[in-house]
Amino acid sequence: MEPWDVAVVGGGILGTSVAYWLARRYDGRFAVIEKETDVAQHASRRNTGVVHRPFYLDPNKARVFAHAAGISYHLWKPYAAAKGLPWYQVGTYEVALDDGQVDQLHAYVGYAAENGMDPSEVEFVDGREMARREPNVRCEGALFSKTDTAVDYHAFTEALKADAEALGVRFLTGASANAVHANDSGVDITLNGRKEPVRSRYLIGCAGGSAIDLAHAMGVGTEYTDMHFRGEYWTINTREADLARHNVYSVPRHTDLPFLDPHWVIRANGLREIGPNAVPVSGPWSYHGLFRPLVPWAAKFFEPPIYNKIRLMVDKDFLSLAVQEMWSSMSKAVMLQRVQRFLPALKLEHLVSPGTAGIRTPVINRHGGIVKEAIEAPGPHSYHILNYNSPGATGSPAFAVYLVDRLAKRGDLDHLKPGPKPNGLWSWDTIANAMELTG
Ligand SMILES: Cc1cc2nc3c(=O)[nH]c(=O)nc-3n(C[C@H](O)[C@H](O)[C@H](O)COP(=O)(O)OP(=O)(O)OC[C@H]3O[C@@H](n4cnc5c(N)ncnc54)[C@H](O)[C@@H]3O)c2cc1C
Incomplete structure (x- = not known):
């Protein structure tokens, strides 16, 4: 059989978007290799479901993420309308619990502008005005990001998959890339249950929680390691839905670890949830149990390069927050207490059932720092996205536009025949030009 021209490993929202844009720009044989029986079964459906506006992202530390998020809001909005998918513009209050955090909110106003948001989309609200708008929320002040929106990313990925398939992309589902081996002409990919490897002239790694494992298997990104943190939510009794009428996030206590602070969120289906916490677990699919099984957990901790994790573990802030997170997994009362810091009216009996759990996989560099930006790691006949x-x-x-454009400029897609398709809802040129600002 002829080889694939490009195989994307990972059918989450990223791999599916990348495949879509490849087929929009080029003629060729494109495959998405996904181990599950359908796309978006992991982080891309097990998330908070918020279209985040980038007011809280430091443009110097997370420039690409910030620009991609800022631009994509304007892509998802018409897409949701055209496909009849949920789009529930709820807005987010980022609340400050002390004066230092109020200063942080003022910094966020600057970030919002630098990250391309219109000034009218964010508003600083003082504590008194907040007491009028959201009487149950206690804070010293808040930044209102008016256009944060609740969506269903699983539905978005399914719709994009259909669009990609219409352009000729093949989704090989139920196919785990168990071994990858680069040779002179491309990459051999051994899929579970098949003797003969699948051949591809180029591989793009978009494997989410196992992106580092895939990269390491090709000798790429070996200076990095990762950790997996399970984020758990609790669903709130519908009678208490109006305790807060918008999303409420608190300014992170530790700006390097923003995922360690729970929030009150409104889901696309109208349900309210609090969460997530962040419990260290052994693997990207460990949705149940704590420290179990112990052996893989320990193996994960001690896998190379071990120095990155040791350096992280000697960070006092990280350690104390991590311990709190584990407590909040064992006891919903602990999770509740943390939300009560800004929503004291929330009571234990309002938390009626566990919500979805999702797993974040931050990458740790050799200094023991948690990396804030997506990492691009080129390899033999391949390119890997880590820390997405x-x-x-x-x-x-x-x-995904930024990535495909970058690969084209590197010459990595020279084996493909250009075949730009007519603009649908999204214009390649507009997005590529806007993303160039990130360079
Ligand atoms: C708790 C939580 C809340 C979040 N909230 C938000 C939010 O509100 N808004 C937001 O914008 N982002 C949020 N995120 C982040 C967002 O969900 C992720 O950035 C995004 O989904 C990552 O997409 P992905 O395609 O890279 O990864 P994934 O969705 O994890 O997809 C990777 C895919 O690769 C497949 N795969 C892995 N290894 C192999 C292999 N060897 N062979 C074949 N297939 C393989 C997996 O099965 C998986 O389907 C949240 C994340 C979490 C965990």
């Missing part, structure tokens, strides 16, 4: 974390679902259509 929040707000990755928001930013995926623009990030």
Whole structure:
């Protein structure tokens, strides 16, 4: 059989977006290799479901994520309308619990502008005005991001998959890339249950929680390691839905670890949830149990390069927050207490059932720092995206354009025949030009 021209490993929202844009720009044989029986079974459906506006992202530290998120809001909005998918513009209050955090909110106003948001989309609200708008929320002040929106990223990925298939992309589902081996002409990919490897002239790694494992298997990104944190939610009794009428996030206590602070969120289906916490787990699909099984957990901790994790573990802030997170997994009362800091009216009996759990996989560099930006790691006949974390679902259509454009400029797609298709809802040139600003 002829080889694939490009195989994308991972059918999450990123891999699906990348495949879509490849087929929009080129003629060729494109495959998405996905181990599950359908796309978006992991982070791309097990997330908070917010189209995040990039007001909280430091443009110097997460420039690409911030631009991709900012641009993609304007892509998802018409897409949701055209496909009849949920689009529930709820808005987010980012609340400050002390004066230092109020200063942080003022910094966020600057970030919003630098990240391309219109000034009218964010509003600083003082504590008194907040007491009038959201009487149950206690804070010193808040930044209102008016256009944050609740969506269903699983539905977005399914719709994009259909669009990609219409352009000729093949989704090989139920196919796990168990071994990858680069040779002179491309990459051999051994799929579960098949003797003969699948051949591709080029591979793009978009494997989410196992992106590092895939890259390491090709000798790429070996200076990095990762950790998996399970984020759990609790669903709130519908009678208490109006305790807060918008999303409420608190300014992170530790700006390097923003995923360690729970929030009150409104889902696209109208349900309210609190969460997530962040419990260290052994693998990207460990949705149940704590420290179990112990052996893989320990193996994960001690896998190379071990120094990255040791350096992270000696960070006092990280350690104390991580311990709190584990407590909040064992006891919903602990999770509740953390939300009560800004929503004291929320009571234990309002938390009626566990919500979805999702797993974040931050990458740790050799200094023990948690990396804030997506990492691009070129390899033999391949390119790997690591650390594609929040707000990755928001930013995926623009990030995918940025990636395909970058690969083209590197000459990595020279084996493909250009075949630009007519603009649908999204214009390649507009997005590519806007993303060039990130360079
Ligand atoms: C708890 C939580 C809340 C979040 N909230 C938000 C939010 O509100 N807004 C937002 O924008 N972002 C949010 N994010 C981040 C966002 O969900 C991710 O950035 C995004 O979904 C990542 O997409 P992905 O395609 O890279 O990864 P994934 O969705 O994990 O997809 C990777 C795919 O690769 C497949 N795969 C892996 N290894 C192999 C292999 N060897 N062979 C074949 N297939 C393989 C997996 O099965 C998976 O389907 C959240 C994340 C979490 C965990």
